[in-house]
Amino acid sequence: MASQDPALLRRLLRAKDRMDAASEEDWPVERLANVSGVSDAHFARSFKEAFGVPPHRYLLTRRIERAKALLRDSDTPIIEIAFQTGWNSLGTFGRVFRDVTGESPSELRAREQASAYQLDQIPHCFVSAAYRPDLKIAVSEKRRREAGDRTDTE
């Protein structure tokens, strides 16, 4: 792993923080690069090197994380949650949500709201971060579940 300049990393972190603070907004690369004070091409490459995922996949994980929290902790209609977390259509939201988490927004809501949580002793952002979808794991999870399903039917 090549080493990166800490001063650059600190500025890349600022772009990541801005996405965290307003993940429902549009974050074209130019806007993020501007926050970090680097060129567009340099930004995308450096961000991925620093944080392991391209900036837009990171943004996606934050949107899904926030949608999951809203599904779990509120009774807000799913279409409202889709708009609040940055999607322009319910269809796209539902499709991407299922791709990432392996279940639909309504399935996740039903399951999460049925379980009891005792997380109120942990500051919210840490709980939230712990529930952030890991896209790499989501894919393997999906495979594991599919493998499990096959075993069940044998």
Place this chain on the structure above:
Amino acid sequence: MSEGIGVVGLYVHDQDEALDFYVGKLGFQIHTDARNGNYRWLTVKHPNQPSFELGLFLPQEPVLDAATAHTMREMVAKGAMPPLVLVVDDCRAAYDKLRAKGVEFIQEPIARFGGVDANFRDPSGNAWKMIEARS
């Protein structure tokens, strides 16, 4: 009470900058500022917690080897260090005051779970959650 935690340290990018932030902006006080060559043992304390020192340390040689020191600087700048929590009486008032002093907030105060919390970073990248205790 004589037993307890005495010092917990943070890694910072620059100790002068950190001192200006923790003392000049957050209102902490210097506890110890001792130099030995290019090594500087720098700790600050919260005015209400005189026996608890927060160390502001530079990842540097020869305490760490050069590559490890650089890695630690990278980790701090990427915001990868562990959570820090500052408890305040009035989160919104503290937010207004600190923001006016140039503190970099990454989350505005939000009321939830019976409390109010906001997030800021120190100049190095260490993230603090500022929490108004539940009443």
